[in-house]
Amino acid sequence: xxxxxxxxxxxxxxxxxxxxxxxxxxxxxxxxxxxxxxxxxxxxxxxxxxxxxxxxxxxxxxxxxxxxxxxxxxxxxxxxxxxxxxxxxxxxxxxxxxxxxxxxxxxxxxxxxxxxxxxxxxxxxxxxxxxxxxxxxxxxxxxxxxxxxxxxxxxxxxxxxxxxxxxxxxxxxxxxxxxxxxxxxxxxxxxxxxxxxxxxxxxxxxxxxxxxxxxxxxxxxxxxxxxxxxxxxxxxxxxxxxxxxxxxxxxxxxxxxxxxxxxxxxxxxxxxxxxxxxxxxxxxxxx
Amino acid sequence: xxxxxxxxxxxxxxxxxxxxxxxxxxxxxxxxxxxxxxxxxxxxxxxxxxxxxxxxxxxxxxxxxxxxxxxxxxxxxxxxxxxxxxxxxxxxxxxxxxxxxxxxxxxxxxxxxxxxxxxxxxxxxxxxxxxxxxxxxxxxxxxxxxxxxxxxxxxxxxxxxxxxxxxxxxxxxxxxxxxxxxxxxxxxxxxxxxxxxxxxxxxxxxxxxxxxxxxxxxxxxxxxxxxxxxxxxxxxxxxx
Numbered sequence: 001x002x003x004x005x006x007x008x009x010x011x012x013x014x015x016x017x018x019x020x021x022x023x024x025x026x027x028x029x030x031x032x033x034x035x036x037x038x039x040x041x042x043x044x045x046x047x048x049x050x051x052x053x054x055x056x057x058x059x060x061x062x063x064x065x066x067x068x069x070x071x072x073x074x075x076x077x078x079x080x081x082x083x084x085x086x087x088x089x090x091x092x093x094x095x096x097x098x099x100x101x102x103x104x105x106x107x108x109x110x111x112x113x114x115x116x117x118x119x120x121x122x123x124x125x126x127x128x129x130x131x132x133x134x135x136x137x138x139x140x141x142x143x144x145x146x147x148x149x150x151x152x153x154x155x156x157x158x159x160x161x162x163x164x165x166x167x168x169x170x171x172x173x174x175x176x177x178x179x180x181x182x183x184x185x186x187x188x189x190x191x192x193x194x195x196x197x198x199x200x201x202x203x204x205x206x207x208x209x210x211x212x213x214x215x216x217x218x219x220x221x222x223x224x225x226x227x228x229x230x231x232x233x234x235x236x237x238x239x240x241x242x243x244x245x246x247x248x249x250x251x252x253x254x255x256x257x258x259x260x261x262x263x264x265x266x267x268x269x270x271x272x273x274x275x276x277x278x279x280x281x282x283x284x285x286x287x
Numbered sequence: 288x289x290x291x292x293x294x295x296x297x298x299x300x301x302x303x304x305x306x307x308x309x310x311x312x313x314x315x316x317x318x319x320x321x322x323x324x325x326x327x328x329x330x331x332x333x334x335x336x337x338x339x340x341x342x343x344x345x346x347x348x349x350x351x352x353x354x355x356x357x358x359x360x361x362x363x364x365x366x367x368x369x370x371x372x373x374x375x376x377x378x379x380x381x382x383x384x385x386x387x388x389x390x391x392x393x394x395x396x397x398x399x400x401x402x403x404x405x406x407x408x409x410x411x412x413x414x415x416x417x418x419x420x421x422x423x424x425x426x427x428x429x430x431x432x433x434x435x436x437x438x439x440x441x442x443x444x445x446x447x448x449x450x451x452x453x454x455x456x457x458x459x460x461x462x463x464x465x466x467x468x469x470x471x472x473x474x475x476x477x478x479x480x481x482x483x484x485x486x487x488x489x490x491x492x493x494x495x496x497x498x499x500x501x502x503x504x505x506x507x508x509x510x511x512x513x514x515x516x517x518x519x520x521x522x523x524x525x526x527x
Contacts, residue, residue: 058361058365059522060361060523061522079362081361081362083358085355085359087359088304089299089300097292097295098363098366099366100295101289101293101296101367144366
């Protein structure tokens with residue numbers, strides 16, 4: 001992919017970008033301009049192409065058609081993927097490696113690592129990241145993305161797996177990063193957290209990017225239900241074959257988290273209750 | 288400076304993954320075992336250790352090149368500035384990791400009197416170049432079997448094994464092929480030529496002794512350069 005320098009005042013511009021994987025169009029005719037200080041939230045259902053769009057913005061994958069233009073003076077970019085791998089090193093060791101690779105001078109780097117640990121309330125210890133909780137890993141993930149004081153921070157599901165206090169703390173940390181002058185582009189699943197970030201919200205649906213909230217008919221497709229219950233393996237297999245779009249995930253204490261789309265809700269619930277399944281929780285989700 | 292930072296990071300990750308253990312042990316134990324019977328002819332023995340190092344180097348670089356997860360690799364690319372720099376570091380690190388093995392294969396038999404005579408300095412230097420070229424050739428071939436190009440680890444491992452077998456059987460395959468298509472064997476990795484010259488070292492003129500090193504370095508340079516060009520276009524796009 002050719003990176004073209006942009007002469008407008010935008011940090012990064014996508015012009016009529018299309019992305020295909022094996023002849024399947026994932027993103028179609030996407031145009032987006034990211035200016036200094038912007039905060040942009042990308043919303044959409046699972047598999048809608050949010051992560052692909054973020055990877056395109058970051059330059060990690062090439063565009064199939066269209067152009068990715070960057071500011072003519074060049075930009076510093078930070079990227080936090082949806083999941084941080086558990087590496088066999090401490091957070092300080094990891095950030096030191098990433099900082100050196102990013103050409104940050106030694107003394108400046110140590111000061112920045114200390115500052116980020118204190119901002120994210122993460123202790124600098126000898127504990128390796130293999131023993132970190134999901135929340136701690138997510139903090140390190142965002143710390144590495146903001147290590148080099150980037151002009152643009154791209155975050156893929158930054159609140160994924162965080163409990164409420166951690167998510168709230170992350171919102172305030174992101175606000176602090178934004179106050180330093182960075183632009184933020186983030187894919188966020190939870191509309192409540194998205195609204196707290198005071199951003200321009202875009203929706204991805206069927207590969208198209210739109211600033212308009214989805215129509216009722218479209219949002220109907222985005223409603224899902226999350227059930228936590230205990231289901232015998234045999235019944236689980238039977239339900240999985242009967243409802244192929246329903247997602248089953250193992251949870252703690254042999255519990256199963258089941259995600260159901262709106263269209264399957266009535267039939268699936270009937271089937272569950274018919275089999276005498278007791279629910280631990282039921283949650284309606286939008287987006 | 289950037290390359291040194293990347294090499295240091297890749298080294299930390301690889302050493303702590305312990306994935307170097309099995310190939311390293313096989314090589315070191317294999318060399319000690321082979322030289323447990325004495326005396327041995329000098330250059331013929333080095334011919335064997337060159338081919339052994341070639342195989343072990345494919346195993347090591349296969350482990351190094353995909354040691355990072357996809358997400359961590361994305362982070363490394365962003366900090367390094369581009370995917371090409373990261374992969375130059377990965378290829379270089381894979382080769383550097385094999386250098387101590389090359390030196391061990393060279394010095395262990397020479398210093399512990401496992402040969403039927405003392406090797407000359409010229410022979411030692413020439414053999415070192417053969418070992419280092421062979422391991423670089425292995426790295427330059429193995430990079431094509433990373434998950435960027437072949438997603439299934441089983442498929443890539445089997446294909447890489449096939450390429451290694453084909454490389455060693457180049458002369459036999461050449462004899463079996465009809466004369467019209469025998470030229471295709473020049474595309475095979477030139478391991479056979481290296482082994483052949485070392486095995487019959489005394490019978491070759493000086494030019495012929497240097498030729499396999501030149502051909503191997505040229506082949507390796509072309510292979511790794513093509514790989515980096517293709518990777519730079521593809522970036523983190525993966526096959527399905």
